[in-house]
Structure formats: structure tokens, C-alpha cells
Amino acid sequence: MRRLLLVLLLGTLLTSAGCSSSPSGPPVAGPSGSSAPVAPGTSGAPTPAPAEDPTVVFLGDSYTVGVGGTGYVARTAAELGWVAYAQGESGTGYRNPSTTPGQTVFGDRIAGVVAADPDVVVVQGSTNDVGERPRLVQAAATDLYAALHTALPAARLVVLGPLSPPDVDAGAVLALRDALAAAASAAGLPYIDPVAGGWLTPPDGLFADGLHPNDAGYAQLSDDLAAALHRLGY
Secondary structure, eight states, rough: HHHHHHHHHHHHHHHHHHOOOTTOOOOOOSTTTTOOOOTHHHHHOOOOOOOOOEEEEEEEHHHHHTTTSSSSSHHHHHHHHEEEEEEEOOOOOOOOOOTTTOOOOOOGGGGHHHHHSEEEEEEEEOOGGBBBHHHHHHHHHHHHHHHHHOOOSSEEEEEEEEOOOOOOOHHHHHHHHHHHHHHHHHHOEEOOOHHHTTTOSSOTTTTTTSSBBHHHHHHHHHHHHHHHHHHOOO
């Protein structure tokens, strides 16, 4: 009899324990659209994800490649907190594809720019277009800016004009500068003018050769460009 009573008592206790282990209702759901439950004591609002660094593509010539030194791209991006991609090819410009097989003018490299899905595009250069008719360079620039805007309507475009290195005719650079400034103005784009700003002048100690900056020159170019972009609100 005692054994029977003990078995009945244990059965009653186990039944009560099994009932109390089940939750009293369904799980508390998170806010609409959230799969995570809301922690006790919180408002239920999702925590914003940290903002990603803006992505920038620099489209340009040997300066964007960094010929002669370390280049300006990485340092400029670091100063602005950007993730940078370089679409540079030495010897190229808006009209000049260079003499290197397989290289192309700026306008033929739009697909590479778009692939990076940039927030900002900086088009740099180019003294390589010296010798081309300025009006044709202006037309090529106009087409490029329009194509970039169509392909990347949410991206911000900035035009960085040519510098005036020691071995390039200064008058020809000015004519090219004016053509590009006119194209940028017609497209409603900001134009950064290194010639007017006196960038890398005097050139002593800042150039690896008569055309390309050295490390010191690229460092100064990076600082000047970052400051100019800051003034534009970047």
C-alpha cells in the first residue's frame, strides 16, 4: 500500500512540474519587420546599423595610378574617411587613349566605375589631352558627365582639372582647363581648379620627372584635394 501511495504521489508531482515548464503564452515578437524578440526594459525600437564609409571612385590618368610615387588616391580617401577605388590608366584622358594597347579614354571605362557602386566619383585630369582640340575635349567631357549621371543618378560627381607640371606647355594646360571648366559648369558639377589654386608650384622637390609628382608632391596633392573637397561639403 505504501508503495502504491508513493507512486501516485510521484505521478502527481511530475504532472504538476510538466505543466509549469510550458510558457504561459506565445513568444514576445520584436517590432514589425524584426525577427528578434524585444529585450525586457527596451522600447522595442531596432538599433540603427552603423553607417558605412562612403565609396569613391577616382577616374583618371597616371596621377590616379600613382606613377612617380605613392599616388594621391589612398591618402585623400584616408583623410576623408572614404573607401576608394582607382580607375586610372597612364597616358589617357578624355580624348587620348594613350599608345598602350588595351587602354581607353575615360568615357570607355564607365562600366568599371559603375561596378564599384560609388557614392562619389572624382574625374581627374588630364594633361594627356594637351594637343587635342579643346572644343573636342569639352564635348567628350560633356558626354562623360552625362553618361555617369545616367548610370549613377544618386552619386555625386566632382571634376578635378589638370595640374600644370614643368614639362607641359602652360598655355595649352590653361586652354584645356577652360574647356573642362565649361563642361563641368554646363553639367552643374563642381570644378576643382589646381592651376588657379597654384597646386604643386613652385615644382622644386615635388616632381619625380617633368610630368609626375614624387611622394612629396602626391602628399601635397592629396592634402590640397581633401581640403577642396571639404570646402564642397564632403
